[in-house]
Amino acid sequence: MTSNSHAEYPPELSQAEEQYLLSNLKDWSIAHGLAVRPAPSFVEPSQDPAGVLASTAPVTLFPSLFPRSCFEEGMAIQKAYNELYSGISRDEPWLQSIVEELVDIDDFVAKLWRTHLEVKKEGYVQELSLGLFRSDYMVHQDPSLANAAPGLKQVEFNTIASSFGGLSSQVSALHKYLLTIDAYPSSTSPMIKEEGLRQSNSASSLAKGLAAAHHAYGSSRASPSLCVLFVVQNPERNVFDQRHLEYALLKESGVRSFRLPFSETLAHTRLDSDRTLIYTPPNAPSTAYEVTTIYFRAGYSPDDYPRDEDWSARLHLEKSRAIKCPSILTHLAGCKKVQQVLATPHSPHLKRFLPNDQVAARVLETFAPIYPLDDSEAGKEARKLATDASSATKYVLKPQREGGGNNVYRKAIPPFLEKLPETHWPAYILMEMIEPPPLENAILRNGELQRGGVICELGVYGVCLWKEGNGNDKKGEVLESWEAGYLLRTKGDQSEEGGVAAGFGAVDSCCLVDG
Amino acid sequence: MTSNSHAEYPPELSQAEEQYLLSNLKDWSIAHGLAVRPAPSFVEPSQDPAGVLASTAPVTLFPSLFPRSCFEEGMAIQKAYNELYSGISRDEPWLQSIVEELVDIDDFVAKLWRTHLEVKKEGYVQELSLGLFRSDYMVHQDPSLANAAPGLKQVEFNTIASSFGGLSSQVSALHKYLLTIDAYPSSTSPMIKEEGLRQSNSASSLAKGLAAAHHAYGSSRASPSLCVLFVVQNPERNVFDQRHLEYALLKESGVRSFRLPFSETLAHTRLDSDRTLIYTPPNAPSTAYEVTTIYFRAGYSPDDYPRDEDWSARLHLEKSRAIKCPSILTHLAGCKKVQQVLATPHSPHLKRFLPNDQVAARVLETFAPIYPLDDSEAGKEARKLATDASSATKYVLKPQREGGGNNVYRKAIPPFLEKLPETHWPAYILMEMIEPPPLENAILRNGELQRGGVICELGVYGVCLWKEGNGNDKKGEVLESWEAGYLLRTKGDQSEEGGVAAGFGAVDSCCLVDG
Known part of the structure; x- marks a missing residue:
């Protein structure tokens, strides 16, 4: 990563080169839905009350260099991470011991846990759970050691609302397109090769996860019409990211889905006597859909619960027969305390969930x-x-x-x-x-081009569908598990917070390099 | 078209129905590149100097009702129109007699013709010609006759820069999508049926035409790299329409293309001694591409020629060995005088180009x-x-x-x-x-929703590749000819001008109805 040829990456562009690259990037991105609704600071809502404007999503001009060994390790161990976190979700006593340390200091965790206990009192009626996970890493290269091999270190593990799976597929396709049309100057050819540009299949692969849950739910009890429910924030600037999953779900699996703002949950859903979740679309109030799967793209932040009613809504959804993506225990499994107890040096916990020593050792290797x-x-x-x-x-x-x-x-x-x-x-x-190796790139964001040192975060998506344990089978079982593509998120190294939609970064793709 | 059920089309929407339809339409359109760059009256260029914003292209909310028999006739006779106009293009003496009537009054036609004569003096070096045509029609139903059968009447025939082939494919897919997700209220189900919503394959089919020309050009004389050149206006708000053709050309046929503003032609192209056209991309000045095919999306209007240099540029391109889409004679074949002499009652001209009486009669039937x-x-x-x-x-x-x-x-x-x-x-x-039957629809344009009486114009695309006649074979021959999808363009019946990009209409798709 620090060899001489890489130090020149990405190259300086002549004005004509930059113009060619940017005009192709800007047109391709809109033509392929690599887009966001514009920030209010860019387009005031009063200028576009109907909301028809969109802009190119924040993207890097070049795919960032990424060590091949690290990328491949991240992809390879995703199934182990699926196993780990679905195992944690199924181990309520263990999770309880974690949560108990937090309830006095973290009101949000406390309320999630109380919601779980309330459902438990009545008894859970759905034994299946879906996780659309994303494990986030950075490359770590000890700056105090010359020629240290780069390694992958985990930043966090997302168990709820893992975003950018839709846009990630598009940005890796964008960078491939730019290579194909020679938008990258010939000086980059030692680094940017067709073979090294990895297409992320995240949109399709995550949608397949939703379809797997939908089909595992079984046939309808209450209505001839089944659907998946995307529970979302409103407004949502990153809507196209979510839409790409919806479109893939419909096109590739023929599964209907609806978007429901979390704050409108109680207005448009109800529970049947057997706790089947019924969704009545406001546009067709006489049509009842039975919800097979609730996909939370909201509800992960305390900001989503400004009213008591919002907690009632979460409880209402959790009590239902629908498969939750994620269940409230899976949501809790993603809290940083869990990551911490697993990664505390000499922790005994990892072995509890990953009995295979070799697998556990590989996962442990990714912990900072x-x-x-x-x-x-x-x-x-x-x-x-x-x-x-x-x-x-x-x-x-x-x-x-x-x-x-x-x-x-x-x-x-x-x-x-x-x-x-x-x-x-x-x-x-x-x-x-984590000390990432020095990298440079250029980011187009709200029409502004910024160039300089960057930090990259690799997110690896995982799909996991499992059955909860019960009296006879305490541990439950994993029914489906796969690695589901990747995200590269890149931000200027001046800012130390991630989150493209939050305003500091851009979506990117991997240009794999050896050594 | 005027039966009772149709009179209620499209239905009034409740607020919730409209919100559902619009939010899905707006997101789908951006996610699939059914977009335009915003008008300066909507977004001032100073607000977005980098040009990253886009908006939903002007579209109808519903597919417009269209008589099945008219639609099918329009599609069926397109190959006859290809034959007709490629025949006219190959008949220079006949075309000369037409042009001679115009040269004194139409400076633009005169200049085009002089350009042709200049090339002819040196001799044409390319015997192949490509047409990406669009024949535009309206449904005519004589208002003075009760129960008159609807017929198709031609508005005009476009031989150059036939637009909206890219967006048309997207809008028919949009309307199908909206049907699939039940965005059309159940009261529309007698009219809007899956079977009656015709997907336009225009983007792919027109791109195949460009690929056919590219491959027919033969192997390179001057450079290892061959390309198609899109000669365009700059700026171009309707850029995504053109881009969809470019992307299809690359993806489906592996053919590289470049966009070159017409005004920059002389700066970036040159003729070799054998009049091979060489394009040197400004971003890679050491790379020379041999141009197989020039696709004019500019140069059709006098406004494209503000300087003498622009006429030199047109001459330069016409003299080249590249296949022109269209050639200057084909461009001239599209002038309204040609349509007029063909459609003058009892005209002998049609028979000259369509010797088959039945074919000629069917074409004649579409003339007003x-x-x-x-x-x-x-x-x-x-x-x-x-x-x-x-x-x-x-x-x-x-x-x-x-x-x-x-x-x-x-x-x-x-x-x-x-x-x-x-x-x-x-x-x-x-x-x-032409007296179209009364129709209604709703149009979303620049974020404004307009509802009311509309007029629809059906455009049928045609691809035709032919060889000019020479000494032995005066008439030349058609090598490839196919119907290439359709466009439905819809405007409020208050305005009497067409042209979606020009500001008065919307792209639409056909909902075929019987009778």
């Missing part, structure tokens, strides 16, 4: 050391590291809650903790910073 | 009577009809030049002619108004 900030031995050690100005520079402090946006980095950690009452410290974990 | 405004017998009759306020109401006055935008309708004709010196009258033709 993570410490709790509690009273345990590891926690005490972490407190020392985090409050010391010099050692803190190697770490990031992350809230255990989902959603991003609140990480504290390196030398900002000690003053941050100083202001925070110690009782609140356990709401955070301390994670060793 | 057209009169010259010259000194011929028919012309004298026409002058009477056009200057009389009561008879003029059945006619439209059209300039013989291409481009639209200057038609004069019905009672506006007499005062218009009064102001025009009689020597200029022969620049116009008088055409009997």
Whole structure:
């Protein structure tokens, strides 16, 4: 990655080269739905009240260089991650022990758990669960070692609303197209080769996951019409990303789906006496659809629950017979505390879910050391590291809650903790910073071209459909499991937060390079 | 078309129905490139200097009702039209007799003809010609006859830059999608049936035409790299329409193409000594492409030739060895004077090009009577009809030049002619108004929804590749000919000009109905 030829990547473009690349990129992206609704700062809503405008999604001009060995390892171990997280979701007692450490400090986790307990009281009526996961990594290359081999280190594991599976398929196709039409100057030919540009099949593969759940649900009890329900935020600027999954689901599997804003759940759905979930489309109130699968693209953030009614809505959905993607326990399995206890050095937990030692060792290899900030031995050690100005520079402090946006980095950690009452410290974990190799790229975002150092995050999608354990079979079983394509997300290395839709990054694709 | 059930079409929508239909339409259109760059009146260029914004192309919410028999006749006779117009293009003496009547009054035609003569002086070096035609029709139903059977009447025949082949494929897919997801209320089910919604394969089929020319050109003389050149206007709001053809050409036939603004022709192309056309992309000035086929999406309007240099550019392209789509003679074959002499009652001309009487009769059936405004017998009759306020109401006055935008309708004709010196009258033709049956639809355009009476124009695309005649074979021969999908263009019946990109209409698809 740091050899001489790569240092020149991407190349400087002449004005004519840049014009050619950009005009082709801008037209291709709109022609293929690699798009977002424009940010209010770009187009004021009053200018386009009907919402017909769209813009090119934030994208990189070039595919970013990515070590082939790391990419292939990430793809190869996704099935192990599917097994790990579906196993955690099925192990309520273990999950309870994790959640109990959080309920006093994380109101959102507490409310999710209470919702689970309420459903449990009545009894769950659906034994199938679907996960559309995304495991996020960065390449780590120890800067203090010359010629250190690059390795993959996990940033986080998403169990709910894993986004960009739709746009990711489009951006890898875009970069391939740009290569085909010679939009990349010939100086890049040692790096950008057809063979090294990996097409992400995420849109189709995630849609197949939804179709698998839909079909596993079985035939209808209440209505001749079955559907998948996309529970969404409203408005949603990243709507095309979700739509590509819907279109693939319809086109490739013939499965109908509807979009329902989370805040309108109770208005348009009801439970039958056997807790079959019935969706009545507002446009056709006399038609009842039986919901086979609820796909949450909302409900993952406390911001989605401004009213008590929103918690009633979540409970209502969880009680239903529909397959949840994800179930509330799977949602909870994604909290950072879980990642932390798995990645705490010498943790016994990984083995519990991955009995095969070799598989567990490969997964463990992708963990960056993570410490709790509690009273345990590891926690005490972490407190020392985090409050010391010099050692803190190697770490990031992350809230255990989902959603991003609140990480504290390196030398900002000690003053941050100083202001925070110690009782609140356990709401955070301390994670060793991943040190990605230096890379450059150019990003087109809201019509602005930015160029410079970047940080890339590889997300590997996984689809997993499983059956919960019951009296006879405590552990349940995995029915379907596959790796489902990838996402590369790239941001300027000046910003330290990810999240393309949140405003700091761009979708990208991998240009695999050896060594 | 006027039975009771159709009178209710399209139905009134409840607010929820309209919201469902529109949100699905708006998202699908952007996700599938059924888009245009926004008009400056909608988004000021200064707001988006990089040009990353796009909006849903103007579309109808519903497919318009269209008589099945008319649709099928239009599709069926397209190959006859291909034969007719490629025959006209190959008959220079006949074309000369037409053009001679125009050169004094139509400077544009005169210049095109002079360009032809200049090339002829040096000798044409390419015997192949490609036509991507579009024959435009309206349904005519005589309002004075009860229960008159609907017939198809030709509005015009386009031999150059026939547009909307790209978007047309997308809009018919959109309407099918909206039917599939039940966006059309159940009251429409007697009319909108899967079987009656005709998918237009125009994008793919027109691209196949370009590929056929490209391959017929033969192997390269000057360069290892061959390409098709799209000669375009700049800027071009309707760029995605053209791009869909480019993408299909690359994806389905593996043929490279470039977009070159007409005004930059001389800067980036040159002729080899044997008049091979060489294109040097500005982004890769050391790479030379041999142009097999020039696809004109510019150069059809006098506005494209503001400088003398632009005529030099046209001459330069015409002299080249590349296959022209269209050649300058084919371009001239599309002038309205040709349509007029063919459609003048009792004209002997049609038979010259369509020796098969049955074929000629079917084509003739699609002509609306057209009169010259010259000194011929028919012309004298026409002058009477056009200057009389009561008879003029059945006619439209059209300039013989291409481009639209200057038609004069019905009672506006007499005062218009009064102001025009009689020597200029022969620049116009008088055409009997086609009387389309009353139809309604709703159009989404620049985010505004308009509802009401509409007029539909059916365009049928045709691909024709032929060889010019020479000493031994005066008539030449048609090598390839096929019908290439359709376009339905719909405008409010308040405006009397067509042209979706020009600002008055929308792209639409056919919902075939019997009777």
